[in-house]
Amino acid sequence: MTAKEKIYKWIEENREEVTGLLQKLIQAPSVNPYFDEETIYMKEGDAQRVLEAYLKDMGMTTEYTYPDAKKLASYEGKPGYYADHTFEDRPNLYAELKGTGGGRSIMLSGHIDVVQRGSKWTQDPFGGKIIGNRLYGRGAVDMKGGIAAMTCAVKAIQESGMKLKGDIRIGTVVDEEAGGMGTLALVAEGYRADGCLITEPTHLKIAPLCRGILWGKLTIEGRAGHIELKQGDFRTGGAVDAIDKASLYLEQFRRLNKEWSVAKEHKYLPIPCQIHIAQFQAGEYPTTFANRAELTFNAQYLPSEKDENGLGSKVKKEIEEFVKHVALTDAWLTDNQPKVEWLIDADCGETLDDQPFFKTVRDSARKVNPDSVVEGICCHTDMGWFCNVGIPTLNIGPGDPRLAHQADEFIEIEELLTCTKMIASIVMDWCGAEENS
Template sequence: MTSLQQTIAGLVEARSDKIVATLSDLVRFPSVVKSNPKEAGPGERDCQLYLQKRLEKLGFTTDLWDPDGPALYAKYEGRPGANKGRTFEGRPNLGGTLAGIGGGRSIMLTGHIDVVPPGAIDHWATDPFDPVLKEGFLHGRGTVDMKGGVACMLMAVEILKELKVPLSGDIVFTTVVDEEIGGMGSLAMVDRGFKADAGIMTEPTGNKIAPLCHGILWGKIIIDGIGGHAELTPNAWYSSGPVDAVQLCRQMLDGIDILNRRWMFDPRKNHPLMDLPNQIIVTQMSAGEHPSSMAGRAEIIIDAQYLPSEKDEFGLGGKVKREIEEHVRHVCQADPYLRAHPARVEWILDADCAEIPADSSFIGIFQNAVETADLDPVLSGFGAHSDIGLPTGLGNTPTVNFGPGDPALSHQPNERVSVRDLIDCTKAIALAIEEWCR
């Protein structure tokens, strides 16, 4: 470790209280994203205004703007990040640039400040928006996903500025909204022109470098039965009914299990950096109209994963959609009723994915920085979706995931991140910026 690296690492340790205080400030903003964007409160804007003031104090030139959702959708329809119906009035994105002295490589630090709703408050031991430091962990909604990472990337820059570390390359800093509902905030950020020679997205990875994330498909499998009295002897079910949509659901769920078992051993569905093969996960179900009536209709909501190698010509999951649709048709062929009245799939969301080559120059430098921070430099896959595909693909900014906290705690009640993780993440990012942008 050089003397400068030692100085950077030492100051990060000395500023641990400020790192925690910064994250606490961010958590106090209830920046909850909503399915209906018009129901969003002021929390997203207030959080961005706070960050803007911190950036401007450091010398950043900033840009705070409400994206034009309909215009973006019209421009990028059918492409990654373009989601119909998203609006952003009063829900701004924030971008800023801190100019280097010139001649060096630039870096983009990026993350989202929107969080999912906290859910049932009685499942929380603390107020989700009143951060509590307890036994080395900061508790609160967004501490892991992903205000913890945003706090780290901000503090990494502040510490480099405090030390007056000379950097040749620019630092680009962006925080977006709407990530938790499809990623249109990141699309707006890239469309605005924010880019760099490399990027770090501080999604929670347990402080492991993740140059790969999954693509995600949300779909609705709709099954139409025939309603009827649940307690009376039915007519021949194949003629006038009733036909129990719940029973048909069981057959469809069995069919999904079969496809998942097939994917376990399919090399196209596995990646050496991923812990698990691609899966189709049933996340929601609804069926039935009345307690004494057989269900006349059922819906199964699925969350399906795909890898960058499976992307279609638009950079999305069209090939995997068709694979799932074909399997649903095969399941229907096994049942006389479904053969005549097949289930159908409606697609709700297609969130893209990306992979940065492990031998890229930035990966090597970032691994050096992580190792200098006494962290494991071994690469890992990010099993969930993140927005790295948008700056990587559309913005020509090869971007990796790296952030504090156990990703399994994302979206859970009693979400919490360790102070040690925050310190180590801040240290690794600061060291990476110094080496990459020098």
């Protein structure tokens, strides 16, 4: 039996260890306080302490660090920095297992925070219940399942009598679900490795990039007037329906998306970047033309489009210019220019396919799961800052990402175990290993 076969055998024989760790993590609720849940659920520190105990039992050295907006003030204007975020009992956890020497180091990273539990659950969102081959709970997919898989992958290597040559570093961070200040702090504190694997849910796909995400709000002014009466020209005091003007933008965004579907595609992404209207708010009374319309939108951008700060200012400018151009086609909008307000700019990252880490991850993963395809992540992950400081980074994790943030979020146990094997294979091939003497 080969070394890897021994590791895979340990994972199969100790599947309850893998699922048990995930259950304990889910049972320590860690809702990001951004979502304004009851105080009882705002304890990212509790989940970190569950993981720390497990890592210490494995013989890893551990330490907590706390993001601090004042200490990170030099990063203002860069990805992940928010001056108003606070971190009481919201620590990052860093752990390390030294290798024997002569190998490459790897960082295994993931975020410990989860979104709000939400409504319409039929299972306890913090129960971690197993029904058949499914394990339920908030964070089962996004992304405590990935954290359990990467942690147990390292333990499986240890328990199978292997000693890694390169160092293993584990960094679990807070605040990913509200902007990524945890990863910013981890990187700013100087934690590094020769390669980084983020175990966000990818359904076992190999993801060498994630897109940047912009949230914006377009405000279009109108002029109220009685909706049942004939209105004259706006220049002589007539009403202007903001909903009608907003419909012009809806039509023009559809046109722009056709252009973006060609100009903003990537060989490793299943869909191109687009602008999607997520919210439409307008009007005050059923008898009055809307005097204002607000369109909240989501726009994505590629790693090749990010600016010198690693953000999407170039795409912001492109959208702002588009809004101005559309306004010039309408007399009212020309005189009453719509305004764009930017709400979120979540950064992106990419590791090119000619890099050694990409090739090792791809080939090692496929030794376990030949069906794993290379496909980028269409939403945001924390990989941007690792890439920014020169650490090649890829995402591989268990779970269908479409189940993230849903009621009755669940992970398939067999997929969780397969991913644990994949991560163990990657770690072995990247770090190098030898039999314990």
